[in-house]
Amino acid sequence: MSTSGPRPIADLTRLARVKEQRAWYFYDWANSAFATTVAGVLFAPYLIAIAEEAAVDDRISVLGLSVAPGALPSFVITASTVISAVLLPLLGAVADRTEKKKQLLAGFAWVGSAFAALLFFVTGDNWQLGAVSFIVANLCFGASAVFNDAILCLISDEEERDQVSSRGWALGYAGGGLLLALNFVLVSFHESFGLTEAMAVRISMLSAALWWAGFTIIPFRGLRNHPTAHVEPTEGNVLARSFGQLWATLRDIRQYPVALTFLVAYLFFNDGIQTVIASASIYGVEELGFSTGTVLATYLLVQAVAVAGALGFGRAAARYGAKRVILAGLTGWMVIVTAALFLPAGAIVPFLVLGSGIGIVLGGTQALSRSYFSLLIPRGKEAEYFSFYHAMERGTSWLGTLVFGLVFQFTGSYRPAIFALIGFFVIGGALLMKVDTRRGIEDAGNEVPEVL
Template sequence: MTAPAGVADLAPLGRAREQRAWYFYDWANSAFSTTIAGVLFAPYLIAVAESAAVDDRVSVLGVSVAPGALPSFIITTSTLLSAVLLPLLGAVADRTSRKKDLLAGFAWAGAASAALLFFVTGGNWQLGAVAFIVANLCFGAAAVFNDALLCLVSDEDERDQVSSRGWAYGYAGGGLLLALNFVLVTFHESVGISEALAVRICMLSAAVWWAAFTFIPFRGLRNHPPRDIEQVPGGVVSQSFGQLGRTLKEMRHYPVALTFLVAYLFFNDGIQTVIASASTFGVEELGFATGTVLATYLLVQFVAVFGALSFGRAAGRYGAKPVILAGLVIWMLIVTVALVLPDGELVPFLLLGAAIGLVLGGTQALARSYFSLLIPRGKEAEYFSFYHAMERGTSWFGTLVFGLVYQFTGSYRPAIFALIAFFVIGGALLLRVDTARGIREAGNAQPRVT
């Protein structure tokens, strides 16, 4: 809406205030994704489970499981539950004005569950398993509301910049806490505590960080009324199921959004598998010490801050789609270089890590903002719930390919190079996305640059 003549349009100022608050949720939740999910949870839970194992096995619902496989089963269970639950939560969110309250509620519930990891000691791996599953479910749910709010705190011309800044805040916050925790774990003897206690303190610090910084978006954002809601009979829950059913039927009317979603599932699975497998590749294939790999992980985090901001500026000049495609070409080069990277030589490994950081934040940030342009008004949370649910529901495919190639070749080099297929397929599908048509079908305003 245009302000009447002689009256200043204060809407941009209001959006800017909300945007500054919104950035801090990425800053807050990145503590969980880096310190806990990315680095410390899996090895610590394995160590706890090993102390409780009998004949190198623990019982999970009556099934005998090796301790080393336990984190994979837990993460898989959590991601599959997310794939089922998130679309319903998205439908609920689109029918309520209380999106920021739901964001904060799930964030605080997730942080409380993550804090329980501090009490996982001795052989009590079961508490760790349940706490992580609940925390990861809440992490995904809060992400749905956070991404839906992106569409409400920014207009179409602002969205690439706002999303990129959010990712930059996330990498900066996650990297800062991880650096502090890296110092504590490395020098735990100097402060008179065991390594296990240092790890537990680090996981607790991530939970506290997540909860504390969530207060900034909770106080700074406002609840926006729902837009263009379809009338569905029944209460809130039954209405949400009804809307979800209608949306599933109507998604075929948005073929551009669906094409992008499939493209994203491929290239994002490649990205996530590279990140998940990088430490294994560095330690097992290239022969680096775990501390060296962790330091490289920190490098990736901080370079990703500048990568996200740079990609956002480039999208403002060239459009999000061409910049994402350029990023995918760089990802193809990264996995190709990994095929011939020399063993034990630090400088090439650090340069590869810097290249990963450059495109990591940028491609993910622009994928989020680009998809937001293809979403029908009033269904932001619901479509972003599909975005996250399908991402989580298919996140096993890249790791499966990586594992199978290693199984047949006995080397991590061809295994990581095989991921080039995900970037090629994702890029080819993205080339088929007609941006202008998708924005028009969704009923959104056309940005100045597409």
């Protein structure tokens, strides 16, 4: 008679998490099309060209203010972020009170992609339609990312989170890069397709909207709804309860000073990162004199390098800890904006080298910031805390874009504007050095990973 005990049962919980993680990765794949093709490369130069058609004495009137066409995209992004700062925390409070986070993610993604598709109809001198469409699309982009990152906490434990986040970012850069490659061919060889360059740009932006909408179906179908946990008790309807939870979080945030310190640090260094991303195409076309096709090719290089960079940063975090690796990435950003100040116009090789540098640090710093912050927030408030996080996050920076736009407005050159961003990395890095990782994780009631 056998004396061996019963065979161990497979860890079905782990298998279920892996299945959801694979579906979750595809939202980064989906929304990166908007982040790269539209926000990163084509929107800003195209909006400038449209605004220049409407300009009188090289100025347009924006809400009664005289604005240079070249500064318009920076101010459009700023406006989008001001609105985000008001709305996203409320959306986060709503999300924490419902199991239906995947429905909220997909809903905002599909509304955002619909407004992104309206950019196809921006022609002539109608810059107003372009500005409004981008503001709404960018707002929905940030809102959907709140729910996406909150879901990260539900489908991974503390030990897995750096790797899961990094894989998501890597797949995002791969997806965004693939569509960008197709759009590069379309824009660069538009005459071969019987198109004007403007029409090729419009089709490319439309393709990004359709990509975003279409691939969002994968996480919508593959994720499941998770029960809410540790939600503050409040009374009234959904809106009243959400305001109640938001007020409770604002009142009690002093209990999580480490998370608050990281948020302030992130406000600075991520504003710098997002402004570099949003302004790189303007810098390449307007200041360095490269064609739109050349800038697209450089973005392809950035996307390819960023895949390896995100995965590499994830592996480095497993060995050295996320905080140390993020600080190393911020040092790299300081070197990049300093080099950009002296980059010679029309010199393609230095421009490609600079693009490679951006790719190395881009995905890694963002992926690890997301997973690092998730360790510092209490369970049950993931969406609400990530809503504050995303009010400052990619495509929604406002301090950086405002500084960039103002420096250009007063100097007429993008060189001092891009170099001015070094201050954001210096301040953000200095604040991050003050963050006590172990204390922050313990204060939030989460498990402390083996490597900090």
